[in-house]
Amino acid sequence: MDAQDLAQLADKEFEQILTSNIHPPTRDARTWAAITHPDNLPRARKILTHVHERTASVLRRRKTEREEFRIECFARGEPGKREWFATRAEFESLRRRTANFHQRVQRAISELGQEQRNVNRAQSLNSGQQSRETLRELAVAVQRHQAVHARNGGGAEPADHELWRHLDRLTVPTGPGQDPTTLRTMLSIYWTDMHPVADDPEYRTRAEHIAHSAPAAPSATHCCVPQARRVHDREDRAT
Structure with a gap:
């Protein structure tokens, strides 16, 4: 049966x-x-x-x-x-x-x-993997958004800079020690499936300028930005 x-x-x-x-x-x-x-x-x-x-x-x-x-x-x-x-x-x-x-x-x-x-x-593990994959897709989308601005050479609004900053603020646990790793680092090492500004050095320089030239956001507004965490493998709960 x-x-x-x-x-x-x-x-x-x-x-x-x-x-x-x-x-x-x-x-x-x-x-x-x-x-x-x-x-x-x-x-x-x-x-x-x-x-x-x-x-x-x-x-x-x-x-x-x-x-x-x-x-x-x-x-x-x-x-x-x-x-x-x-x-x-x-x-x-x-x-x-x-x-x-x-x-x-x-x-x-x-x-x-x-x-x-x-x-x-x-x-739980499957849910954690799905959440991590969703976060990866979101990070790639933000990276592509930044790449488009760098490629087109247009001026970026404060909202754009605020969006891009999250690539350096949000982290995920990585490695045996589950060390917090920024989304930008994850994109550079593990997640990137594209070149955000192609291979042209001029585009890369422009992207770096856009990413780092924006004025810092007020600390009172962003002092407590939460970190993204993957669900850890652990014993159940449930029953």
């Missing part, structure tokens, strides 16, 4: 398949893969949690009923005691089977929790 087939089952059928595969030595690998598929994992955890609660309730109820039965038997003297001890083995066997199942369910819940954390980490 694949993940899509499993997702279409009613809760009762889903639970039957789930509880039949909670014990690692006897589980079907393909079915367990379908159970732990990201599309089915939250549902599997929810259903198995309900199973765990039910078995805990059954164990408590049977313990209470057994104690009530003992009191009743002992109140009837020797015949009652004989009945109590005669049923003891059967009760203990049933209790052990239920307790073992309960423990297997608990271990499977922990296993599903670990699978969920793995999914969360993978999704």
Whole structure:
């Protein structure tokens, strides 16, 4: 059974398949893969949690009923005691089977929790990579915007200079030490897929002049420009 087939089952059928595969030595690998598929994992955890609660309730109820039965038997003297001890083995066997199942369910819940954390980490990493790629595209666009001004030789407005300054203000963590690296450096070393002012030395000189000749922005306005950060690989959170 694949993940899509499993997702279409009613809760009762889903639970039957789930509880039949909670014990690692006897589980079907393909079915367990379908159970732990990201599309089915939250549902599997929810259903198995309900199973765990039910078995805990059954164990408590049977313990209470057994104690009530003992009191009743002992109140009837020797015949009652004989009945109590005669049923003891059967009760203990049933209790052990239920307790073992309960423990297997608990271990499977922990296993599903670990699978969920793995999914969360993978999704977080993918989200971080997407955010980094979006930032790269934005930085390239700003670089191209500056290159157009340098190429055309037109005057740049204060808003243009303010935009270009962000290439030197915003940073991303880079390398094993996750050192903050400016977007302009990232463009120069890692991200650039174009020559911003072609290969003409005159264009390069003009671009450098545009980038550095603008008056500095007031510090009160830009003293707290946030840094761009990539989502770090870390243990989940989530559950």
